[in-house]
Amino acid sequence: MSKVTLRKKIITKNRHSLVLDYYPPLKNPINGNPKRFEALKLYVFDSPADQWEREHNRETMILARTICSQRQLDVQNRKYGFLSDAMRNSGFIDFFKAEAHKKQKSNSDHWAMGLRYFIAFAGHDLKFPEVNDFLCEDFKNYLLSGPGISRWGRPIQRNSAVSYYAKFRAVLRIAYKKGYISQDLHALVKPISPKETHRERLTLEELQLLFETPSSSPLMKRASLFSGLTGLRFSDVQSLKWSEVRGKPGEYHLQFSQEKTESAEVLPISDQAVAFMGEQGEPDELVFLGLKYSKLRTFFMHCLRDAGIKKNITFHSFRHTFATIQLELGTDIYTVSKMLGHKAFKNTEIYAKIVDKTKRIAADRINLKTPDFIKEEMTTPVKFQFIVHRNKEYITNE
Numbered sequence: 001m002s003k004v005t006l007r008k009k010i011i012t013k014n015r016h017s018l019v020l021d022y023y024p025p026l027k028n029p030i031n032g033n034p035k036r037f038e039a040l041k042l043y044v045f046d047s048p049a050d051q052w053e054r055e056h057n058r059e060t061m062i063l064a065r066t067i068c069s070q071r072q073l074d075v076q077n078r079k080y081g082f083l084s085d086a087m088r089n090s091g092f093i094d095f096f097k098a099e100a101h102k103k104q105k106s107n108s109d110h111w112a113m114g115l116r117y118f119i120a121f122a123g124h125d126l127k128f129p130e131v132n133d134f135l136c137e138d139f140k141n142y143l144l145s146g147p148g149i150s151r152w153g154r155p156i157q158r159n160s161a162v163s164y165y166a167k168f169r170a171v172l173r174i175a176y177k178k179g180y181i182s183q184d185l186h187a188l189v190k191p192i193s194p195k196e197t198h199r200e201r202l203t204l205e206e207l208q209l210l211f212e213t214p215s216s217s218p219l220m221k222r223a224s225l226f227s228g229l230t231g232l233r234f235s236d237v238q239s240l241k242w243s244e245v246r247g248k249p250g251e252y253h254l255q256f257s258q259e260k261t262e263s264a265e266v267l268p269i270s271d272q273a274v275a276f277m278g279e280q281g282e283p284d285e286l287v288f289l290g291l292k293y294s295k296l297r298t299f300f301m302h303c304l305r306d307a308g309i310k311k312n313i314t315f316h317s318f319r320h321t322f323a324t325i326q327l328e329l330g331t332d333i334y335t336v337s338k339m340l341g342h343k344a345f346k347n348t349e350i351y352a353k354i355v356d357k358t359k360r361i362a363a364d365r366i367n368l369k370t371p372d373f374i375k376e377e378m379t380t381p382v383k384f385q386f387i388v389h390r391n392k393e394y395i396t397n398e
Helices: 049-077 092-103 109-121 133-144 158-177 204-212 219-228 234-239 271-275 293-307 316-328 335-340 345-350 356-362 372-379
Strands: 003-011 017-029 034-045 253-257 264-268 384-389 393-395
Touching: 003 049, 003 133, 017 049, 034 049, 092 109, 092 158, 109 133, 109 158, 133 158, 204 219, 204 293, 204 316, 204 384, 219 234, 219 271, 219 293, 234 293, 316 335
Parallel strands: none
Antiparallel strands: 003 017, 017 034, 253 264, 384 393
16 A cells, blocks of 8 residues: 655745655556656745744645645545546536436436536536535535426426436446545435325226227337336336347246346246237347337327326336236235336335225225124214314214
8 A cells, every 4th residue: 555745845935845755656547657746736935034934834734734644544545536637627517417428318317307407506617626515415405496497497396306316416426436526425415305106007907908999009009018017117128129038938038137227137027028029020129119208198198098098197107007916916025026126125115005906905804793783883874074173173973
């Protein structure tokens, strides 16, 4: 491990500049070149002429020793971002843009909007040294205020703010790992807690009805029903290739990498799901070639109307449909979690809250044996009347 030493170097006007000496030399994280010295851009007077120069020397040496101690800690922790001025003073916005471009997979992705809202908040010229916990908390409050920067000017909902802030925190984590910032702000600043919402989905009967309804776009219909039978996200359905489909009748499975989590998955699928893929193509060809997210809204509007389904269904609703129907049919939640590719079990538990059929069955499981005379009393209809009194609500039997 390199040792950091504070040294002086003679300069003009009877002064010494202060430099840090790294020995053995450290490797620059940008170009790989060895670096032995770091100029602190500080100086002290050789022979202070007055009280001001003596005070200047004292304060400057305190600062230099503090920097030297911090650099030694950075070296011990292998954080070498300080070695590159270009890295340390580069633009955070450009870094955010680059990461958003790598992560953005489809038109439905929130990375682009997360970047737009951060630029609206911080501007285009934010440098890495300006990124701190205060700025992070300030951006959180900005999103929670519900700003509207779209062309319609509509305020964003809380769960949109949750998603945009999560993208920002992900960029902070990457920047810290790469040495652009010295503090782990991702761990320091807490995420925005989401608002619990109703997740729209189809029942098994509605899914069957949708299957039986003629459609003007067989491609989108097949892709949607395929998602309903496998639980795959749009990004995974859109990018699925024939080379990732393995097995034989009764033993088919997909071997692929999830676009969102980038994790390798092996997902068993039914023969019926394979049938929705259509005619097999070349290994490198997309299974659902030509599938575009931008055309789904119009498709669902007409398809749901023709099927007589009055729900606000999106492509992601088929993933919710898969999860809830599996739970209703008795599949244990651990298996459902694995099939959905969830890394955290808590992400699957939300589906258990909306399985109404399971709740209904559970509610009717406990029955007491009652004598006949009590049964007669229990079969008498009971009406409830709501009485509002002093801002409180009471229920009384009539």
